[in-house]
Amino acid sequence: MSATITAERTVDTERRLRYAIGDGWVLTKRNLITYVRKPDLLVFSTIQPVMFVLLFVYVFGGAMKLALPAGLPYVDFLMPGIFVQTAIFAATQTGVGLAEDLKKGLVDRFRSLPMARSAVLSGRTLADSAAIAFQVVLMLVVAVLVGFRLHAGLPKGLLALAGALSVGYAFTWMFALAGLSLKSVEAVQAASFTLIFPFVFASSAFVPADTFPHWLQSWSKVNPVSIWVDTFRDLTLGHLNPAGENLMTHLWQSTAWFLAILVIFVPLSVRLYRKT
Amino acid sequence: MPDQMIRTESLRKSFGDVHALKGVDLEVEPATVFGLLGPNGAGKTTTVRILTTLLAPDEGRAEVAGFDVVRDAEPLRHVIGLAGQSAAVDENLTGLENIEMVGRLYHLAAPEARRRAVEILGRFELSEAAHRTAKTYSGGMRRRLDLCASLVGRPTVLFLDEPTTGLDPRSRIEMWEIIRELQNEGTTILLTTQYLDEADRLADRIAVIDVGRVIAEGTPTELKMRVGGEVLAIRVVDRSRVGEAAGQVLGLGPGGGSVDNNTGEITVPVGDQGPAILTEAVRRLDRAGVALADIALRRPTLDDVFMALTGHAAEEGDQPKENGKRGRRRRRG
Numbered sequence A: 001m002s003a004t005i006t007a008e009r010t011v012d013t014e015r016r017l018r019y020a021i022g023d024g025w026v027l028t029k030r031n032l033i034t035y036v037r038k039p040d041l042l043v044f045s046t047i048q049p050v051m052f053v054l055l056f057v058y059v060f061g062g063a064m065k066l067a068l069p070a071g072l073p074y075v076d077f078l079m080p081g082i083f084v085q086t087a088i089f090a091a092t093q094t095g096v097g098l099a100e101d102l103k104k105g106l107v108d109r110f111r112s113l114p115m116a117r118s119a120v121l122s123g124r125t126l127a128d129s130a131a132i133a134f135q136v137v138l139m140l141v142v143a144v145l146v147g148f149r150l151h152a153g154l155p156k157g158l159l160a161l162a163g164a165l166s167v168g169y170a171f172t173w174m175f176a177l178a179g180l181s182l183k184s185v186e187a188v189q190a191a192s193f194t195l196i197f198p199f200v201f202a203s204s205a206f207v208p209a210d211t212f213p214h215w216l217q218s219w220s221k222v223n224p225v226s227i228w229v230d231t232f233r234d235l236t237l238g239h240l241n242p243a244g245e246n247l248m249t250h251l252w253q254s255t256a257w258f259l260a261i262l263v264i265f266v267p268l269s270v271r272l273y274r275k276t
Numbered sequence B: 001m002p003d004q005m006i007r008t009e010s011l012r013k014s015f016g017d018v019h020a021l022k023g024v025d026l027e028v029e030p031a032t033v034f035g036l037l038g039p040n041g042a043g044k045t046t047t048v049r050i051l052t053t054l055l056a057p058d059e060g061r062a063e064v065a066g067f068d069v070v071r072d073a074e075p076l077r078h079v080i081g082l083a084g085q086s087a088a089v090d091e092n093l094t095g096l097e098n099i100e101m102v103g104r105l106y107h108l109a110a111p112e113a114r115r116r117a118v119e120i121l122g123r124f125e126l127s128e129a130a131h132r133t134a135k136t137y138s139g140g141m142r143r144r145l146d147l148c149a150s151l152v153g154r155p156t157v158l159f160l161d162e163p164t165t166g167l168d169p170r171s172r173i174e175m176w177e178i179i180r181e182l183q184n185e186g187t188t189i190l191l192t193t194q195y196l197d198e199a200d201r202l203a204d205r206i207a208v209i210d211v212g213r214v215i216a217e218g219t220p221t222e223l224k225m226r227v228g229g230e231v232l233a234i235r236v237v238d239r240s241r242v243g244e245a246a247g248q249v250l251g252l253g254p255g256g257g258s259v260d261n262n263t264g265e266i267t268v269p270v271g272d273q274g275p276a277i278l279t280e281a282v283r284r285l286d287r288a289g290v291a292l293a294d295i296a297l298r299r300p301t302l303d304d305v306f307m308a309l310t311g312h313a314a315e316e317g318d319q320p321k322e323n324g325k326r327g328r329r330r331r332r333g
């Protein structure tokens, strides 16, 4: 008796898992098609960080050199920050996309279907992560063109790249919650920027944090964006990292922040999706 | 098969202090079309959302196809189809991709999802547009595409929330034909509408819903009887003589009548004696020397039903006033 019940449960769990993956994939494809058919979505959100890079490197670069250790070009210092910024900005599309689907009644349709409850969110965040990867890689190409070089070897460089993508993925869940709770594209866009600002700009992403006033330094130290960027600088600059190379500590702090965001925002978003 | 395809008991739902549903009881027999008729804000969409598992009721219970909408939500989703108030189609996908996607989400194998999508698009005359993105579709085409999506899973119970609102007259008639066809195939359909003539044409039974309560239920004929069949509508030139004119004509028909204080329109239910009562009314008003601005026989509208049932006009929401008057047809005057 109990053996059959257990067996049935296993079959049920297995089927659920299969549906969760299959349905998630159906919606991932659907969202990717949108990116392909509306390329302006990607083009415009990529142009902005490219302009940031050009602005920072050519306009601020000269002055910035004075604040950096000798022998460290500003572009090498800057790019880890730009990668994280690009990933986080690109992740806002998750909130925008969900708000659009809610407004058009698509979410109602999906919720009336016998599909996996997780699929709308997993399909959204996965497709958006692919778009994030596209934009980050494009940034990398631009970076190399303006002189970006690795100082700690290719494997560590690739790890930094993977790290930036993970950051983007974690943020898609934060913006998923914003999209589901605000339900309007304009509100999501406004809120996203407000949400992003203290993280991205009050951090060591663009300038060494030791030039900040004391209170800002305290925030920057715990700011996950600073921690991620410092980690990626360990990986791309090695001992040239002006924050001081401290890879192991940075790595576990980075991982902790990444997991913390997922642990908080995945369940919150899923719960809100079920109730919307 | 359960003997009632849909059954609700004292459904209640509030949003903050808005009491959208205040105890709704419905029963819908298999293979029939049930019309939920009510003005904007009556609670039609809320009812549909509860019955399609999108929203849990605060109190009361509901069963669809024998499944409890809360407890058995998962199996229930396999047997229902929903076409919501706005056409829920993905504009960036082609018509075919939209329907295939929904088929895949019903866990049909890819070739079967494709086969059904092609078949269903053909049936609703969307074959030619199947490979265009839905962005390029007209309003009527979007509605049909949305309906296709709700039918891929071959539902036993279909929910259509205001399926013709916002459609041009031709698309509206096409939609009516489709609904009748589906009913003939044995699908149970619950549709909501703001138009009495639409419910009259399509529904086997109608429930009139007003601010969260069912205020009347029956066949279209029974409901029209309660209004008194056709209605004689009269407007006089001099608004100060409305009372006098009403005194002459209210009583002519089988069921009294009423005066709309806002518009000054006098309405008299006339049953099936329209022409005779019209002639008599003209004669009396002429004798009393009251000049007529307009006098006409028309089929009853939702407003008339409300007037007859509640003594007040249907509360209009943000929809243009004109919508409530679609059922009017001028015959003589």
Ligand SMILES: Nc1ncnc2c1ncn2[C@@H]1O[C@H](COP(=O)(O)OP(=O)(O)O)[C@@H](O)[C@H]1O
Binding pocket: B015, B018, B019, B020, B038, B039, B040, B041, B042, B043, B044, B045, B046, B047
């Ligand atoms: N999500 C919601 N939040 C707040 N109020 C709502 C919500 N949904 C519906 N309502 C309110 O409930 C009432 C019934 O709405 P609804 O069921 O949409 O009516 P109908 O579909 O008949 O026009 C309205 O007063 C509406 O404003």
Ligand SMILES: [Mg+2]
Binding pocket: B041, B044, B045, B046, B085, B161, B162
């Ligand atoms: Mg509605």
